[in-house]
Amino acid sequence: MLDVEVIADPAAAVSALDPIRGRLLAALTEPASAATLASRMGMARQKVNYHLRALEDHQLVTEAGERRWGGLRERLLVATAASYVVSPGALGPVASDPGRSDDRLSASYLIALSARVVREVGDLWRTARTSNKRLPTLSIDAVIRFRSPAERAAFTKDLSDAVTSLAARYHDESDSDGRSYRLVVAAYPKPKEDA
Numbered sequence: 001m002l003d004v005e006v007i008a009d010p011a012a013a014v015s016a017l018d019p020i021r022g023r024l025l026a027a028l029t030e031p032a033s034a035a036t037l038a039s040r041m042g043m044a045r046q047k048v049n050y051h052l053r054a055l056e057d058h059q060l061v062t063e064a065g066e067r068r069w070g071g072l073r074e075r076l077l078v079a080t081a082a083s084y085v086v087s088p089g090a091l092g093p094v095a096s097d098p099g100r101s102d103d104r105l106s107a108s109y110l111i112a113l114s115a116r117v118v119r120e121v122g123d124l125w126r127t128a129r130t131s132n133k134r135l136p137t138l139s140i141d142a143v144i145r146f147r148s149p150a151e152r153a154a155f156t157k158d159l160s161d162a163v164t165s166l167a168a169r170y171h172d173e174s175d176s177d178g179r180s181y182r183l184v185v186a187a188y189p190k191p192k193e194d195a
Contacts, residue, residue: 001029005060005081006122012058013090021051024061025084031064031076052077060084087122088115095119110186117184138181143190159185 007013015021020043027037034052038045055061056077064078088095098112121137128135146152163185172178 001078002081004083004085006085006087006118006125007060008087008089008119008122008126009058010090010092012060013086015054015058016060016084016086018051018054020047021055021060024048024051024055025079028061028077028079029082031078033067033074033076035074085118085122087119089119089123107188110188113184113186117182120182144187156187 007016016025023041024037027040032040034049035045037043037052038048041048052061056063060080061077062080064076066076067074096112096115098109098116101109101112103109121135125135144155146155163183167183
């Protein structure tokens, strides 16, 4: 089971976003049969089977074995991932695109940029898994508390200068065997923690 799967297919996204199917996916972190799920969720087994088949058609669940009860055979299914993210690519031409925004300091630009990261990394990761390869990435996640807007502005300038300097030092356009990486740095107010 993957930690997270990026859903790029629009039909799979619709399937995963169905409330009943979402509950089934959440319940299938461990293998279970339709009968077990029906009992847990207070639903008819036939209805659970219908939704499980739809999830299986979109590769959101997979067979994890079987068990026998007397003369009956029960298929056990498990979710293909512990959690899912819908790729903006599943929205087709209405998907968010940072190229459509002129204001690089706006929330909409940051959201579009983040959506592009999900789409691109999801596609690259799917290709890497198909080739049985790892996808080399780098992530930095930090929380910084600024005393004032002036300090935040000074930090932004220092960070920009540092990134520009590092990019100039390590970027090599002349190496045809080199691989280009996209670097995204984002900052936004940290949401308050739920009590």
